[in-house]
Amino acid sequence: MRRHNIRHPHAAAYFRIPNHLLGGIAYNEVGGDPxxxxxxxxxxxxxxxxxxxxxxxxxxxxxxxxxxxxxxxxxxxxxxxxxxxxxxxxxNPAANLFIVAKYISDVHQSPRRWGDVEEKFIAAHYNGGPKGWVSDDAQRYARDYMKYRPWVKSVLGPGGAVAN
Incomplete structure (x- = not known):
């Protein structure tokens, strides 16, 4: 996550999403296979x-x-x-984060406000997509996101332009 820390606040701010949401999804996704x-x-x-x-x-x-x-x-x-x-x-890590941030922003395009429910929904949607976000795997992914969200916030600090 640290190697993305320099670039991702720009993507979060550009798409007006919480930086910890982008950082949390990045944390969950990074570190897989080569x-x-x-x-x-x-x-x-x-x-x-x-x-x-x-x-x-x-x-x-x-x-x-x-x-x-x-x-x-x-x-x-x-x-x-x-x-x-x-x-x-x-x-490309920077381009990758901008594309992911756009996805998060697009999923959020609704009257819903940012908060626990919305972030959990977006995390599940990121993992499972528009049809599979209710699956057990996607819901587990969302629970994992919520579990380490406080740590991600503490690492990243405040930031991200949040708009409702």
Whole structure:
């Protein structure tokens, strides 16, 4: 998390989200498999089912599915060349955090106010997506986020431009 600490407040402020929310999701996502696992997973899925299946592969320090990143960047059709460009963006820590922050901001676009319920919802949504956020895995992810949120806040300090 520390290596992202310098860059992520800019992404949180730009998208007007709490910096601890972006930091908490980053904390939960960072530290997984090495980068080559992402590449190998993409190739494996591409060989099994073409681009449609490969778009479900996740990339970046803060893991995000390729299809979600493409959507956040405004793309509805992804070619192999475009997929490689998006993968490169996701593997760049600063770009990765901006794409994740945009996702969080987009999920929050509602009359709901920031707080425990909203943050837990967003964490579950980040893990499970629009249909799977109610799954046991996504709810566990959200509980984990809430459990270490105080520590993340203490590390990051105040910040993030929060707007309702």
């Amino acid at each position: 980068v080559f696992f992402d590449d190998a997973g993409f190739i494996k899925e591409f060989m099994k089912g073409g681009m449609t299946r490969a778009l479900k592969a996740s990339f970046g320090p803060v893991q995000m599915q390729l299809r979600v990143a493409a959507y956040m960047l405004g793309y509805t059709k992804v070619t192999t060349d475009l997929a490689q460009q998006i993968i490169t963006l996701l593997q």
